[in-house]
Structures are given as C-alpha cells and as structure tokens.
Amino acid sequence: MSELLAIDGLTKRFGGIAALQDVSLRLGAGSVLALCGANGAGKSTLVRILAGVETPDAGEIRIDGEPVTIASPQDATRLGMNFIHQELNLVPKFTALQNMALGYEGAARRGLLDRRAARRRAKEVVGRLGADFDLDAPVQDLTVSQRWMVSLGRSLMREGARVIAMDEPTASFTEAEAERLFSIISDLTAGGVAVLYISHRLDEVLHVSHDVTVLRNGKLVGTFAAGEIDRARLTREIVGQEVAELEAIPTSEQPLEARPVVLSARDLAREPRVRGVSLDVHAGEILGVAGLVGAGRTEVARLLFGADAPTSGTMELDGKAYAPRSPYDAIRRGVALVPEERRSEGLLLQESVAFNISLATAKENRRGGLGLLSPGRARATAREMVSRFGIKVASVDQPVGSLSGGNQQKVVVSKYVRAGPKLLILDEPTVGVDVGARGELYAIIRDLAEAGAAVIVISSDFEELAFCERVAVMREGRVTAMVDAAHATKDHLTSLCYSEEAAA
Structure with a gap:
C-alpha cells in the first residue's frame, strides 16, 4: 500500500491555546484511516488545515512524498482532496442537483454550467449511492440522511478524487444506509482512493477502518491497527480513563403509573409522516423514541413543540388542553426541544x-x-x-x-x-458528541428527570436508549410498540422497527 498522504509535526495555535501539537499520521492509497478523539481533541482543526481553511504554525504535509502547501480550498481540490463536513455546507434553497453541481468543472462550457452534463453525471452518482432523493427537490425539504447523501454525491461528482474526508457520515443513517455507505467506501478504496473517516461511533470505526489514529487535547495518542484494538481500549485511549456503560436507573422511587402524566397525546396526525400517534410521558420519566429514518420521530417532536400544527388529534400538558401556536408558545408553556440540526436550528x-x-x-x-x-x-x-x-x-x-x-x-x-422545562425533547442529542461528553449529557438529562421533568430522547443509536425507562418504537408514522427498559436491547428495537408486531 503506497503512502499517499503524510503529515509530520503539525502544530496550530489559536491565541495561547494549542489546538494541535506535533501531530503526525500516514494515510495510504486505498486505505481507510479513522481519526478519533473527544470533542476539542484537534480533529476538526487537522481537517480544516488539510482543506486549506486554516494555516498550520509548523509541520509538513506531503502528497506522494512531495511537500505541498495548501493555502486555500482550491489548492486542496487541485490536489484531489474532498471533504464532507458534519455541517454539510449545503445551500438550503438550491435543489439537490444544484448543490451537487457546485464546483463541478466537468459540466462547464465556456465558463457556463452545462445543465444536461451535470444532470447526467449526478444521476450516475446517485445510482452509485443507491440514494432515493429527488434531484429537483430543494435541499431544505430533504431528510438529514438525504442531505448527507447529497453532500457525498457532490464530492463524487468530480473525477480524480484521491482523498475523501468524511466527518460523522452515519450520524443520521439507518443501519441499512450505513451498510450502503460502507459498501461505497469499499468501492472507493478498491479504486485507490484514501478515506479519512471521523466518527464517534466506535463500533463502525473498528468495522470500516484499517487503522485508527487517536488524538487527545491536540496531541497524538497513537495509531492502532483496527484488528488489534477493541472498543473498550479505544474508549480508554480517547477519554484517558474508563467510561461506565449505560444502564437504566429509575429516576424516581415511585412506579411509573403512580407519577402524574406531564404530556398526553392522542391520535396526533400530520400526513404523510405522522399518522395517529398516542403516548403519555410521566413526571421524572426518560422516554426513548426509536425508529428508522422517516418513521416520523422528528415530525412528532415538531408537533409537540409547536413548530408544526397537527391536522388532527389532541394533546394535554399537566392535564390541560395543549395546542401550541408556535415554539415560543411551547417554551412559555414549559416545553423545550433540542433539535437534531443544532447548528442551523438551535444556535x-x-x-x-x-x-x-x-x-x-x-x-x-x-x-x-x-x-x-x-x-x-x-x-x-x-x-x-x-x-x-x-x-x-x-x-x-x-x-x-x-x-x-x-x-x-x-x-x-x-x-x-x-x-426549567416541564417537558424536554432531545432529538439525536449525541450526534457528533464524543464518548466522554455523552456521559456528561446523560448525567444532565438524568438530573433533570430526577428533579421531576419529563424527558423524551429520540435517537438512531439504539444502544444509547438503554438509560430510558421505556422506549416507544415508531414505524411508518405510528407508535407500534412500547418496550420497557429490560427489553430495550439494540437487536430487539431494530427488529421492532421492521416488524408490525406490537409489544406492551
């Protein structure tokens, strides 16, 4: 395996803070190198330097053994490097095709975009991805996983890609979509493309990568062969200490049925994604919501928060009629939502x-x-x-x-x-969050529930629903199962997402 990208002694400071200190790594052609570390470990800074967005204070970058200077994103593109950032950087009002065609020089004639050539190439790429989005749909109307496919598609539009960096690629993917991505990565590496894979999902890191490089506090901890390190050790290398496994611990000594119902929803509907959802959330309860992408989980959260209005159904908050006219109205009534898209919708x-x-x-x-x-x-x-x-x-x-x-x-x-919300809804709360910070977020959520608030946690990572007292499983816009903590295993929840079986 030939060495395609080499980094030696990379250092970057922001003011008096060292974001990277003497970091070195190697990435071979046709290989996958996972880059792991806690939030703030320096991963993003390293990628931004490779992308030409930041300039290092010291160190050397080599491509094919030759030193290179990456002073701009254009330099990075010229060197065959493509980047799919966690924030995606798409133009919301542009169509999927328009976003994919941005910067695609293969469809330029006399300085103008050749729309037919761009569409032809985009169809080839979408077919390769096995994606199901409409090329003419505005990106703002697509799901998060579809937007990520658009961003991946944009990087594949260009011929001659040599390095592709993927930041949290499967954060909003179903298991089937993730497996499709892994197949795409395998195809890319078979063709000699090198992949820099950044993810906090350690099981998939060990599954998809050849080697794993760990950063901590801006410094290189080490590079490990994926086949010679397990999840427990990788977690220790990232955090620097042992991390406790999640477990369901009741937030109240009272049984669930003895606690007051904070929120009650009956037959909520908003076609096509929500088709008659009924559920109760009790004081001090952490209720998980599982389901495949497109099952209607986020759409239900938006109804509860007043971001959308239901076409039918009723809600009660603390036993009183609840029909929020807007998010502001919901917040005023004591309901809060931490959205999936924190950068565009929460900050x-x-x-x-x-x-x-x-x-x-x-x-x-x-x-x-x-x-x-x-x-x-x-x-x-x-x-x-x-x-x-x-x-x-x-x-x-x-x-x-x-x-x-x-x-x-x-x-x-x-x-x-x-x-001080009565009901806090968290939609994919740990996307892009490292294992250490996840534990801190879980502690915050548990403290809030112990103080008497009701909490709803929506997650595509079924393993993190282990600390919920119950888990509601959604399928095709309906709650099809309600599972207690003892039975809320990843395998059981996954099977319920694909099955019409209901569980009490």
Missing part, C-alpha cells in the same frame, strides 16, 4: 455563548422599567451554566460557532435547562 453561531444560553430566558435578564436586556445578567447566567455543565470555553463572550460539537450541544441543552 446563532456568530453570537456569543452568553447570548445563546440566554435566548430561552431573555425576560429574566431584563432590567429597569423599560425592560432592556442586561448584558451583565446574561453573562452571569452563562457563567453559571458553563460551570454547571462543564462547557469548555475561553470566555462566555466567545462566538458559539467556535466551540466543538459536544460543547455546542451542551450550550443548546443548558439554554433550555435554564428555562
């Missing part, structure tokens, strides 16, 4: 940590008879939440967009915890 990336944390409780940060916002109170609130949730920031005045994924997620969660 204002250019604003400070303090500003974002205070968004859901702005009225508490007002002063004087005119009701003006108090920046001092907002900062004090933010410092309290930063300390409480262990959010790693240099200052609460730091733009939230500069934080790692796990710390951004903690900001979103803290924003709503600060509001």
Whole structure:
C-alpha cells in the first residue's frame, strides 16, 4: 500500500491555546484511516488545515512524498482532496442537483454550467449511492440522511478524487444506509482512493477502518491497527480513563403509573409522516423514541413543540388542553426541544455563548422599567451554566460557532435547562458528541428527570436508549410498540422497527 498522504509535526495555535501539537499520521492509497478523539481533541482543526481553511504554525504535509502547501480550498481540490463536513455546507434553497453541481468543472462550457452534463453525471452518482432523493427537490425539504447523501454525491461528482474526508457520515443513517455507505467506501478504496473517516461511533470505526489514529487535547495518542484494538481500549485511549456503560436507573422511587402524566397525546396526525400517534410521558420519566429514518420521530417532536400544527388529534400538558401556536408558545408553556440540526436550528453561531444560553430566558435578564436586556445578567447566567455543565470555553463572550460539537450541544441543552422545562425533547442529542461528553449529557438529562421533568430522547443509536425507562418504537408514522427498559436491547428495537408486531 503506497503512502499517499503524510503529515509530520503539525502544530496550530489559536491565541495561547494549542489546538494541535506535533501531530503526525500516514494515510495510504486505498486505505481507510479513522481519526478519533473527544470533542476539542484537534480533529476538526487537522481537517480544516488539510482543506486549506486554516494555516498550520509548523509541520509538513506531503502528497506522494512531495511537500505541498495548501493555502486555500482550491489548492486542496487541485490536489484531489474532498471533504464532507458534519455541517454539510449545503445551500438550503438550491435543489439537490444544484448543490451537487457546485464546483463541478466537468459540466462547464465556456465558463457556463452545462445543465444536461451535470444532470447526467449526478444521476450516475446517485445510482452509485443507491440514494432515493429527488434531484429537483430543494435541499431544505430533504431528510438529514438525504442531505448527507447529497453532500457525498457532490464530492463524487468530480473525477480524480484521491482523498475523501468524511466527518460523522452515519450520524443520521439507518443501519441499512450505513451498510450502503460502507459498501461505497469499499468501492472507493478498491479504486485507490484514501478515506479519512471521523466518527464517534466506535463500533463502525473498528468495522470500516484499517487503522485508527487517536488524538487527545491536540496531541497524538497513537495509531492502532483496527484488528488489534477493541472498543473498550479505544474508549480508554480517547477519554484517558474508563467510561461506565449505560444502564437504566429509575429516576424516581415511585412506579411509573403512580407519577402524574406531564404530556398526553392522542391520535396526533400530520400526513404523510405522522399518522395517529398516542403516548403519555410521566413526571421524572426518560422516554426513548426509536425508529428508522422517516418513521416520523422528528415530525412528532415538531408537533409537540409547536413548530408544526397537527391536522388532527389532541394533546394535554399537566392535564390541560395543549395546542401550541408556535415554539415560543411551547417554551412559555414549559416545553423545550433540542433539535437534531443544532447548528442551523438551535444556535446563532456568530453570537456569543452568553447570548445563546440566554435566548430561552431573555425576560429574566431584563432590567429597569423599560425592560432592556442586561448584558451583565446574561453573562452571569452563562457563567453559571458553563460551570454547571462543564462547557469548555475561553470566555462566555466567545462566538458559539467556535466551540466543538459536544460543547455546542451542551450550550443548546443548558439554554433550555435554564428555562426549567416541564417537558424536554432531545432529538439525536449525541450526534457528533464524543464518548466522554455523552456521559456528561446523560448525567444532565438524568438530573433533570430526577428533579421531576419529563424527558423524551429520540435517537438512531439504539444502544444509547438503554438509560430510558421505556422506549416507544415508531414505524411508518405510528407508535407500534412500547418496550420497557429490560427489553430495550439494540437487536430487539431494530427488529421492532421492521416488524408490525406490537409489544406492551
């Protein structure tokens, strides 16, 4: 296996903070190198340097043994490197085809886009991916997994790709979609393409990669052959210590049926994704929601939060009629949603940590008879939440967009915890979050439930639903099973997602 990409002594500092310190790695043609590490370990900085977005302070990058300078994204493209970022960087109002054609020089004639050539190439790529999205559909109307396929398709539009970096590629994929991606990766590597694979899902890292490089606090921990390291050891290398396994622990000594129902939904519908959903969530309960992508999980969350209105059905909150007219109305009534797309729907990336944390409780940060916002109170609130949730920031005045994924997620969660919700809904709360930060988020969720709040956790990672008291399984817009903690194994939940069988 020939050495395609070599990095030696890569170092990058932001102010007085070292994001990377003397990092070296090797990536061979036709191989998959997994890059693992906690949020803030330096993975994103390394990828941004390879993509020409950041400039290293020291170190050397070589392609085919020759030193190269990557001063811009155009340089990276010229060298045959493609990047699929976790945030995807798609244009929401453009169609899937238009997004895939961005930067596709193979469809240019006299400086103009050859639409027929672009469509022809896009159809070839979509067929190769086995994807099911409409090329003429606006990206904003696609599911998260379909958007990721669009982004992957865009990288495959160009001929001559030599290195493809994939950041959290399966975060919103079903098991079948993930297996299809692994097959695509196998095809790519068989053709000599090198893949840099970044994921917090350690089982798939060990499954798909040849080698695994671990970073911790900006430093290289080591590179390990995937066949010679197991999940437990890989977790220790990433975190630096043992990490406890998830287990279901009741958040109240009272049996579930003895606790008051916080939210009750009956026959909620909004075609085509929600077709008659009924469920109850009790005080102090953590209710998991499992299902395949497209089963209607996120759509139900949006109905509960007032982001969409049901076409039929009823809801009650604390025994009173509940029909939120908007998310603001839902928050005012005590219902909060941490969305799946945290960067576009849960945060204002250019604003400070303090500003974002205070968004859901702005009225508490007002002063004087005119009701003006108090920046001092907002900062004090933010410092309290930063300390409480262990959010790693240099200052609460730091733009939230500069934080790692796990710390951004903690900001979103803290924003709503600060509001003291009766019901907190978390949609894919640990996407892009490392194993250490996941444990911290689980502790936050459990503390909230122990204080009496009702919590709904929607997740495609069925293993993380192990700490829920019950798990509702959705299939084709309906709740088809309700499983207690003792039976909520990954295999059982997966089988229920494909089966019409109902379980009590």
